[in-house]
Amino acid sequence: MNIAVAQSGGPTSAINASLAGVFKAARSSGKIETIYGCLNGIEGVIKDRMIDLGKAIPDDEAAELLKRTPSTALGSCRYKLPDADSQPQVYEDILSCLEKHGVGAFFYIGGNDSMDTVAKLSAYFKEKGSDIKVVGVPKTIDNDLPCTDHTPGFGSAAKYVAVTTQEIIRDSSVYALESVTIIEVMGRHAGWLTASTCVLRANGEIAPHLIYLPECEFSAQRFLDDIREQQKKHKAVIIAVSEGVQLKDSKCLRSDKLDVFGHQQLSGIGKTLEELVRSEIGCKVRSIELNVMQRCSSHIASATDLDEAELIGAKAVEYALDGKSGIMMVFEREKGEKYSVNISCADAALVANKEQFFPMEWVNDEHNNVKDEAIGYFLPLIQGEVEIKMNNGMPVHFKLDM
Numbered sequence: 329m330n331i332a333v334a335q336s337g338g339p340t341s342a343i344n345a346s347l348a349g350v351f352k353a354a355r356s357s358g359k360i361e362t363i364y365g366c367l368n369g370i371e372g373v374i375k376d377r378m379i380d381l382g383k384a385i386p387d388d389e390a391a392e393l394l395k396r397t398p399s400t401a402l403g404s405c406r407y408k409l410p411d412a413d414s415q416p417q418v419y420e421d422i423l424s425c426l427e428k429h430g431v432g433a434f435f436y437i438g439g440n441d442s443m444d445t446v447a448k449l450s451a452y453f454k455e456k457g458s459d460i461k462v463v464g465v466p467k468t469i470d471n472d473l474p475c476t477d478h479t480p481g482f483g484s485a486a487k488y489v490a491v492t493t494q495e496i497i498r499d500s501s502v503y504a505l506e507s508v509t510i511i512e513v514m515g516r517h518a519g520w521l522t523a524s525t526c527v528l529r530a531n532g533e534i535a536p537h538l539i540y541l542p543e544c545e546f547s548a549q550r551f552l553d554d555i556r557e558q559q560k561k562h563k564a565v566i567i568a569v570s571e572g573v574q575l576k577d578s579k580c581l582r583s584d585k586l587d588v589f590g591h592q593q594l595s596g597i598g599k600t601l602e603e604l605v606r607s608e609i610g611c612k613v614r615s616i617e618l619n620v621m622q623r624c625s626s627h628i629a630s631a632t633d634l635d636e637a638e639l640i641g642a643k644a645v646e647y648a649l650d651g652k653s654g655i656m657m658v659f660e661r662e663k664g665e666k667y668s669v670n671i672s673c674a675d676a677a678l679v680a681n682k683e684q685f686f687p688m689e690w691v692n693d694e695h696n697n698v699k700d701e702a703i704g705y706f707l708p709l710i711q712g713e714v715e716i717k718m719n720n721g722m723p724v725h726f727k728l729d730m
C-alpha cells in the first residue's frame with residue numbers, strides 16, 4: 329500500500345523530525361511503496377496536492393537534514409474540517425484523493441485542532457466502509473494536548489525560551505538603573521512555555537522574578553504592586569508573561585480577528601504592560617516579544633525533543649500497520665529517577681479541540697510565579713544539543729521545491 333502524511337497548525341522546531349520519523353519507518357517497513365507528502369495539511373488532500381516524498385527525500389542525509397530543519401517542510405494550514413453532514417463534498421474529495429493514490433494510511437502531524445480532523449476522518453472512513461487508517465502525531469510548542477505527558481516541539485521551544493531569557497537577564501542587569509524587562513512568551517491559553525522559564529533556577533538564576541500564566545486571573549494593580557515589591561530586592565526586575573494573560577479594562581493591542589477555530593491572535597500583552605509600567609512606575613522598561621523565534625529556532629533545539637519527535641512519528645507507522653485508526657500517539661513518562669518515556673496511543677476524540685492547562689498546584693499562592701516542583705518536569709525535555717550542518721557560518725535547511 330501507499331501512505332500519505334501532512335503537517336498542520338503552528339510550526340515547531342520538531343515537526344519535521346516527526347515527518348522524518350514517519351518517512352524513515354515507512355521506507356524501512358518493507359510494506360509501503362509510495363510515501364506521499366500532502367502540501368498545506370488537509371487542504372493538500374482536498375485539492376489533491378501530493379508529492380512523492382521518496383523523490384523529495386532521496387537519501388539518509390536528506391532525511392537527517394529534514395529532522396534538523398524547523399517549521400513545516402510540507403507547509404501547514406489552519407483548516408477546520410466541517411461536519412460530514414453539513415459539507416459531504418469535502419469528505420468525498422478527501423476520500424477520492426486518498427483512494428486515487430492508493431493510500432492505506434494517513435498521518436496527520438498537528439495539535440488539538442488537527443486531532444479534530446483525525447477523529448472526524450477516521451469516523452467517516454469507517455462509516456463509508458473504507459479501510460484507510462488515520463493516525464495523529466502530536467506537536468505543539470504550547471504543550472497543551474491532553475492524554476500525553478508532553479508534546480514534540482515543546483522541549484525545543486522551552487530550551488530556546490530559557491536560553492534567551494538567560495541572555496536577556498545578563499543584558500538587562502548592566503546599568504546602575506532601576507529597570508523592568510518583560511518577556512512575552514507564546515502558548516495561547518496554556519502557560520507551560522512561560523512557566524518553563526523556571527528551569528533557569530537549576531543553574532542558579534533567580535530571574536525571572538515574576539511569572540504570569542493565563543491559568544491565573546491577572547490584575548494590573550497587583551502586577552504593579554508585585555514589581556514594586558521585587559524592586560526592593562532587585563535593581564533589574566525580569567518578568568515572563570504569557571501571551572494569553574488577559575488584562576481586563578485595558579486597550580491591549582490585540583487583533584480582534586479570529587481564525588477558523590475561533591482563536592484570537594494573542595501577541596501584544598508585553599507591549600501593553602510595558603506602557604503600564606512606564607506610566608505608573610516610570611523606570612526604564614523594555615518588553616521583548618519572543619514571537620515566532622521560539623517555535624523555529626532550531627540552532628538551540630533540544631536533542632531529546634527531536635529524537636522523541638522522530639520516534640513518535642515512526643511509532644505512528646507501526647500502529648497504522650497494526651490496524652489502528654482514529655488515534656493520537658502519546659508519551660507516557662516512566663516513574664523513577666531517570667527520565668524515560670513509553671509511546672502508546674489515545675483516542676483522538678479525547679484530544680480534539682481540548683486544552684491541557686498548566687497544573688495549578690505548581691503555581692505559587694500569589695499567582696505570580698511557579699513552584700520549584702515544576703523544574704523536574706521541564707528539565708529532561710530540554711536536554712541535549714543537536715549537531716547542525718553549517719554552511720558559510722549558517723545552518724543548512726531542508727527545503728522542498730514547491
Ligand code: F6P
Binds near residue numbers: 439468514515571
Ligand atoms: O499553537 C501554536 C502557536 O504558536 C501559539 O503559541 C500561538 O498563539 C499561535 O500558534 C500563533 O498562531 P499563528 O501561527 O497563526 O500566528
